Amino acid sequence: MSPDYDIASPGAAELFESLRAFGYDLPTAVADIIDNSITAKANNIWISLTWAGQNSRITIRDDGEGMPEDVLLQAMRPGSLSPLAERAENDLGRFGLGMKTASISQCRCLTVMTKTKTTPVAIRRWDLDYIASTGTGEWRLLKGAHLLDAADQSALDSQEQGTILFWDRLDRFVGNASSDDQVAQKHFRERADAVRDHLAMVFHRFLRGRNAIRLYINDRPIEPWDPFLEDCDAVAPLPGETLKMNGEAVEVKPFILPHHSKISTETHALAAGPRGWNAHQGFYIYRNCRLLVAGDWLGLGMQKEEHFKLARIRIDLPSSSDMLWQIDVKKSRARPPAALRKDLLRIARAARSQASNIYRHRGKVLQRKVGSNDVFLWNHVVRRGKTFYKINREHPIVRKVLESASDKAPLRALIALVEQTVPAPLIVINNAETPDGLGRPFEDSSSDLKEAMAEVFRAMIEDGRERSDAARALLTMEPFNQYSELVAVFLEEQSNKETT
Ligand SMILES: Nc1ncnc2c1ncn2[C@@H]1O[C@H](COP(=O)(O)OP(=O)(O)O)[C@@H](O)[C@H]1O
Ligand SMILES: [Mg+2]
Known part of the structure; x- marks a missing residue:
């Protein structure tokens, strides 16, 4: 009798290619590997990025507990531990995927070598090109000391226990570059700096204190980056x-x-x-x-x-x-x-x-x-006992618009119309019915406010005012005087522009 199911295993080559697309970048991928080292109680972690064109390599080595061979074999399986599994309280892992997916997101060949205090060196390798070349769809995990040359095999000799990952064939960000490709090499160095900055941030709390771990990148220690400046009294x-x-x-x-x-x-x-x-x-x-x-x-x-x-x-x-x-x-x-x-x-x-x-x-x-030489857009004018609201022709933005218009007549007509039809009676009634019901200028659009502020500022500069003088004028100008925090930030940006 045939069973009432089919075995539907994924093809290894195809699934690996898909797993590469999780969206890791180099810094997040390395961080995921460091998580494993920390969970394995490493005190020191050494990351090295070696440029050699298409033979460039990244290694991540730790002096943590390491793995006996059977544990390594299990760890190399994608989904080595279910996300639903109970984890030790300080375990930084989660999905049983990180080591594999993070690695192969950056390289086509991942080799892991590991040893514990009581078990000898064990080596396993996922080689995506080899898997594709067999054409069988099988999940062939390579093993054996011959996978590594003598120098690589001795990478753990100086320590009692620990693990090292070799990332070879870094197709994602090195590709087929030749070793004397200056542009590619510069890119490689910049990525190394990005890794350092990311690790300094992600692990900053592990890099301080009594049980601090030490992280090295190309033999240089990584200093923690504390987003809260907790050592600084001014915080x-x-x-x-x-x-x-x-x-x-x-x-x-x-x-x-x-x-x-x-x-x-x-x-x-x-x-x-x-x-x-x-x-x-x-x-x-x-x-x-x-x-x-x-x-x-x-x-x-x-x-x-x-x-x-x-x-x-x-x-x-x-x-x-x-x-x-x-x-x-x-x-x-x-x-x-x-x-x-x-x-x-x-x-x-x-x-x-x-x-x-x-x-x-x-x-x-x-x-x-600055004092108060406030500039208003609206002037309040009393003529023959009657009140009128007039637009201030000396306001920087009004002046600029009036001066730059090639045909001034329609503009003057528009301004006159606006002035003559200010809905003052309506405003009076509304205000009586709902006191405090009037919105604050730009209260629901700080981007419009910033745009207006930048335009007024530009008009003043074009009018020949000093930057610092123009910037300060904003502080006393309606409606920006009600948003002193936005003006202060704007001023800061302006003075940064001046100094750079
Ligand atoms: N540097 C290491 N030292 C010791 N064990 C490791 C190391 N890296 C990975 N492992 C083992 O491999 C397993 C799988 O790691 P990983 O794929 O990152 O998934 P997760 O961290 O979610 O468990 C880990 O649970 C751990 O048992
Ligand atoms: Mg992990």
Whole structure:
């Protein structure tokens, strides 16, 4: 009797090619390998990126517990452990995929060599080209010492235990480049720097303190990058909160970073982070101290804006909350569960408001220095006992528009019409019926406001005013004087432009 099922194994070559497309880049792929080393209790991890054209190679070696041969064999299987399996509390792994998918996302040949205190060196290799060449669809995992040359075989000789991964045939970012290809070599070096910066960020909490691990890239130690500048006195940590969810505690702690006038230029530049100040505002999500998300407002309906860039909020998750936070295989994304969104929104709003207060305050101080030669768009004119509202022809933007128009007649007519038909009676009635019912200028579009601000600024520059003078004039000008935080940020950007 034939069985009532078919065996439908995936073809090895095809599935491996698909697994390559998970969306890792080099830094996130290396980070996923480092997770395994940390879980294996490594004290030291050495990453090396060696340029040799198409023979370029990346190795990642650790002095962790290593694996006996049978464990290595199991570990090399895609899906070596189910995501549903119970994990040790400090395990940084999750899907049983990382070592394989992260590696082959960057290379076509992954070799793992490992030994423990009590078991000898074991070697296994996934070679995508070999698998494709057999034409059988079989999952042939290569083994044997002959896979590596003598020098590579001795890579673990100096240590009692540990694991090394060799990534060869780096087709994704080296391809067939020849070893004297300068452009490709420069790209390779830049990628190495990106790896260093990413690891400095993702593992910064492992690189400090009593049981710190040491990470080396091409023999140079990696210094931690702390997004919260906790060693710096000028940082204002806000009170932390513990949010409870399904009996699990989620720790949330906001930090307001200091304005750059309060810290050294060097500290300020360093604190910006790999992607820059603006990009690095928002929530930082850690799972077992490992950083997953480095600055994101988590789809809570808030945008990244310059005047909020000093707000960074730390979230600490236990590893058991993976499913609830939708952590992906690459460990680069997390989404808060619905039940916590309200609290996170409240915390984010408070931190954002504190951060923008720093700029508002700076704007106010500048305003005071400038004094009050306010420029209004509307003038209030009383003639024969009657009130009229007139557009100020001396306002920079009005002047510019009037002067630059080739046919001025229609423009004058438009301005006259606007002035003569200001819906004053309607405004009076509305205001009586719903006091405070009038919107603040630009209250729901800060991008329009910024655009207007930039245009007015440009008009003043074109009119021959000094940049600094024009910038300060914005602070006393309606409606920008109500948004001193946005003006302060704008001024900062302008002065950065001047100095660079
Ligand atoms: N550097 C290492 N040292 C010791 N064991 C390792 C190392 N790298 C991987 N492993 C073993 O391989 C398994 C599979 O790793 P991986 O594919 O990254 O999945 P996960 O980390 O989700 O378990 C790990 O669970 C671990 O048992
Ligand atoms: Mg892993």
